[in-house]
Amino acid sequence: MTTKTWFKGNLHTHTTNSDGDDSPEHVAEWYHEHGYDWLCLSDHNHLTILEGSDAEKAKWPLLVRGEEVTSRESTGPVHVNGYGVNELVEASNSTDIVTAMQANVDAIIAAGGMASINHPNFRWAFDDGAMMQVDGYKFMEVFNGHPETHNTGGGGRASTAGIWDRLLSNGKRVWGIAVDDAHHYVNEFSPNLSNPGRGWIQVKAATLSQQDILDAMSDGDFYASTGVTIGDMVSNTREIKIDIDPETTPSDGIQAKYTTLFTGSHGRLLYESTSNSPSYRPTRLDGYVRATVYSSRGTKAWTQPVYIDIE
Ligand SMILES: [Zn+2]
Ligand SMILES: [Zn+2]
Structure with a gap:
């Protein structure tokens, strides 16, 4: 690969x-x-x-x-x-x-x-x-x-x-x-x-x-x-895992803090995380799952939806 x-x-x-x-x-x-x-x-x-x-x-x-x-x-x-x-x-x-x-x-x-x-x-x-x-x-x-x-x-x-x-x-x-x-x-x-x-x-x-x-x-x-930087990301129907690269103020080394919302069909909140490595395991009822990362600096990142097909 x-x-x-x-x-x-x-x-x-x-x-x-x-x-x-x-x-x-x-x-x-x-x-x-x-x-x-x-x-x-x-x-x-x-x-x-x-x-x-x-x-x-x-x-x-x-x-x-x-x-x-x-x-x-x-x-x-x-x-x-x-x-x-x-x-x-x-x-x-x-x-x-x-x-x-x-x-x-x-x-x-x-x-x-x-x-x-x-x-x-x-x-x-x-x-x-x-x-x-x-x-x-x-x-x-x-x-x-x-x-x-x-x-x-x-x-x-x-x-x-x-x-x-x-x-x-x-x-x-x-x-x-x-x-x-x-x-x-x-x-x-x-x-x-x-x-x-x-x-x-x-x-x-x-x-x-x-x-x-x-x-x-x-x-x-x-x-x-x-403004939010993601270092690595796993995104499939089994798991969505995001490794956030925290922004740091150069003068004093203070790190920004992050909140990640995993949302599904009709924008429903599925899971909220305050970790710098948030993760979520989709369920069959979610429809789709996407994540929005909110930084304390006011910036955001949006991951792309994973589609959960219901047979
Ligand atoms: Zn234009
Ligand atoms: Zn235009």
Whole structure:
């Protein structure tokens, strides 16, 4: 068996090829300098492909092809990211959200890519009601770092994690990703701007290549994070075991503390742990099991669901 390694990457980024404020080269450099192994430049309705000399490429992370397929005519914004697409994908101009979403997903798959439904709560455009009517997408954003994406929901609107649970509980098999959706690189960094470095996934792959990253994503061999680091993880229908790498304050060596919630069908709490190595053994009635790790620093990690099939 080959040894697999975690590779850190961001799946949602803008450059001056759409509404980002820095060039693709500089954006790629930012991610390389900040410890990212790979990056998807996902401009609105533009396939950004960076070509460069070996010396230039050494300053960039591995670049995974992507596009934010962006329908602007629908009654709410329908943005679907395509990962690994071989060509530019045209966005649907349907006014109907479900029709536009399905057309964008289908076009991404036809272009050889995998589809992710972006930021459902952006402008409160749609929720699981629309997403249940669309087939073929593999991912949804459980966290988006743009300040207008309302990840936590409220006022009767479900959080993105709540939308994910409703999809899973109704039989959709969808992986949850955390992304930056970064636009702003050159001026100040502030909570009101969409700066880089807020959400990422750690993919467990044999090598750092586009194909291995995409294959591992397709299989759900990754976790999403806004700061929590997982050292090792076992995840199958018999056991889910997470080894958290605790964050430590450099000045005084004080460690963060963690709480992990294992949740199942309809978001039901199955088990809560305060250990740095939480584990849970799924039962036949759980439907699916996923874990959310909460750090005392305010950051989180989300593991991918394990599906418990009831015969
Ligand atoms: Zn978007
Ligand atoms: Zn975006």
